[in-house]
Amino acid sequence: MPESPVSEVRKKLEILRDRFRDRTIGEIEGLVASVASASRNPESISELVSAYHILHRFAGSAGTLGFTQLGEQARKLELAIKPLADEVAEGADSERVRQQLNQLLAGGYEKELVGLSNLLVVADPVSTGWHKPAPAGTDNPLVLLNLDPDQEHGELISQGLALYGYEVRSLANGEQWPENMDDIDLVMVRDTLLQDEEACWLPRLHKLPVICFSEAHDFATRYRLARLSVDACIDEPLDIPALADQVEKLLAEGLATLTGRVVIVDDDKELLEHYRVVLTSGGLLVRALDDPSRLLSELADFRPDILLMDVQMGEYDGPVLARMLRFQAEWLSLPIIFFSSEADRDLQLDVLARGGDDFVTKPVSDEFLLRTARIRCFRARQLDKLVSLDSLTGLLKHALAKIELNREHARCARSGHSSVVAMLDLDHFKQVNDSYGHGVGDMVIKALSNLLRHRLRNTDIIGRYGGEEFLVVLPECSLEKAVEVLETLNKDFARLVFNARNEEFSVTFSAGVATLNAYETGEQAIDAADRALYERKRAGRNGVTVASEDHL
Structure with a gap:
């Protein structure tokens, strides 16, 4: 049976501990010899500086490697010899320093130096309690748990978030929470289920990002929810784009804190x-x-x-x-x-x-x-x-998106593979801003950016090109596959329902697509995709058009 990740880590740390012990035994013997030599011969007094540095290193490293007592004793001996080492470094009289050293040794310092070796026998147990292996990466969707007594709301939330690639599991209350829910990435919960702060399942929320559905805005309620480890509050859970935006923020933040x-x-x-x-x-x-x-x-x-x-x-x-x-x-x-x-x-x-x-x-x-x-x-x-990154969408800014596109263009030239560039633009976006305000317009832009980020691959390049326009690069992707992916995204985005001023509305986007490596430069490929985008606009919007220079 293969070793668990925790066992493998423990084994590696034990091997390092053994290596440190073996090396340190010899270093302590050399340390004792150097100090003894300095105590007998003024010409060897410079060895005190080396002895100080060795003790300083022991004081810093021994505790980390499991020899806490050795590190603490080394720190004590380091501080005792430091004034003499400083005097040597400053060029003090060697004979005077030697006499001070002998006084120190006569007071028991030599015995304590020799005794350092005995402390290598005493080691702290190797602890790997800090090690929590991350689950192996898969292509499975992120899993969200929805705790809501309203079953109809739960179904609407599941259907809406599925468009963003999430899997939603619904429970009527926290007491139904199964024992093993290790694959849950985020929890959504109705505030009414948090009334009983003694509920046995509440401690499980401390380990996951939590969104609470609550229409209460008073200080006392919000403070109580924060104390229960709630990370965000949403008034209207059926505003799916707003909910998806909060989910995206919390999951991205959680992932960022674990990587680097x-x-x-x-x-x-x-x-x-x-x-x-x-x-x-x-x-x-x-x-x-x-x-x-x-x-x-x-x-x-x-x-x-x-x-x-x-x-x-x-x-x-x-x-x-x-x-x-x-x-x-x-x-x-x-x-x-x-x-x-x-x-x-x-x-x-x-x-x-x-x-x-x-x-x-x-x-x-x-x-x-x-x-x-x-x-x-x-x-x-x-x-x-x-x-x-663009502050609204979290996507690459215009200039950086073009830099990444040009890098991919150069990579295509080196390896010979095919990649695709696409320009996307929200349809009738000015009408959205004029009818509902720029705040709602921003929500529409974020909804499309979140959809692109979740549904495209991690290796794909996504940038906000300007306003309501986006640049997408699909590396190592055929033109046929790119069109298929973008048409599916086009249909799913059109199914999203936005809420503003007691009205519901939907938005579509148009896209122009070109083969990146079919052009001499990345700039020419962008121009081709842009021309295809405006062909789509003239043809009625809401769809995907391939650049006339390319052929399917």
Whole structure:
């Protein structure tokens, strides 16, 4: 029987712990010998600086790798020898420092140094309680649970959200909630079911995004719902586009908090690998470096959301590396989080002033490491969205959408595969704004953007080209398949019902399609799709037209 993911993670961490123990035994022997040599010979007094750095490293790494007692004792011995190491670094009289060292050793310091090896026998149990493996990715739709006593409402919600690719399961009340609902991605619940705050099923809501259907707007009610872990309130659940928009926001936010790209730099190989295993097991993409001289090339290749870096790595100084990175405009906004066992707050602030964004004191627990990385990655992506994504739809902005289209055009030229570009435009959109206001018009735009994002592939490129117009690129897709997909989306979007000013209305869109690689440049392909779009407009709108230069 294959090992579970949790067992595999535990095994990897145990192997790293054993490697650290084996290496540290030898390092402690060398540490004791260096201090003894310095105590006998003034010419060897410089070895105190190396001894201090070794103890500093033990203080930061031992606890993370499971040797808490070793880390705590190393911190105590590090602080005791630091004044002498500082004097040596400042060029103080070697004989005077040697005499001070001997006084320290006579007070029991030597015995405590030798005793460090005994603490390698005492290790904390390997804990993987922080590790919650994500389910394997599938093509199955996201599953929403609707708790609503009104069965008719439940059916209308299920039918409406199905157009966006969601699967909705309906229950009359929370007491019917089965024991195993691990595949549920979000819960929708009527506020009347939340009256009994002692209900046994309520704690399950804490683990999932929750939308509450409630027409109450008073402070007390809204505060009570927030206390029950409700994430959003909707007055009218049958406004399907508005409901789908809230579902999209909550699911996207939840996914973003679990993903990210991280570069870690540390010269302690066991600790570096430990960090990599923990973060990778937690769902993050990680590039680990033990050689800081490769940092620039790795950043350019990997494009991380955040950079985790030790303060001192042999001949390299972390804050100096951070300052060097800030020379280049593309890394000015890259969040840099420093790791160090340095507990002095003034020194930490000095490090941050030299190019860092945050400071984490070693040793750091696996759970704290994972949460810190996830939160920082999420925040970095939020800020990046402000720059690269359209604020209304969450789709690529005009300029970035064209950049991605041109990249795909170049990829087509290299690999020889076929891709398709489409221009979409909402029909009679000015009438929507004039009749119901721009706020409702925005909701229509968001409804189409959400439909495109959910029904198209993750690899497809979707951008808001301007106003009510959208650019879509379907990589490695035939013209026939693209037309089929867009015609299905066209029919499903027309079935959506919008509510405004006590009226219901629907909106359609027109699309023009062209084969991307049939043109010399991406710009020519866009022009061809645009001409096809206006042919469709002249032919009566509400449909898909292929560029006249292409043939089905």
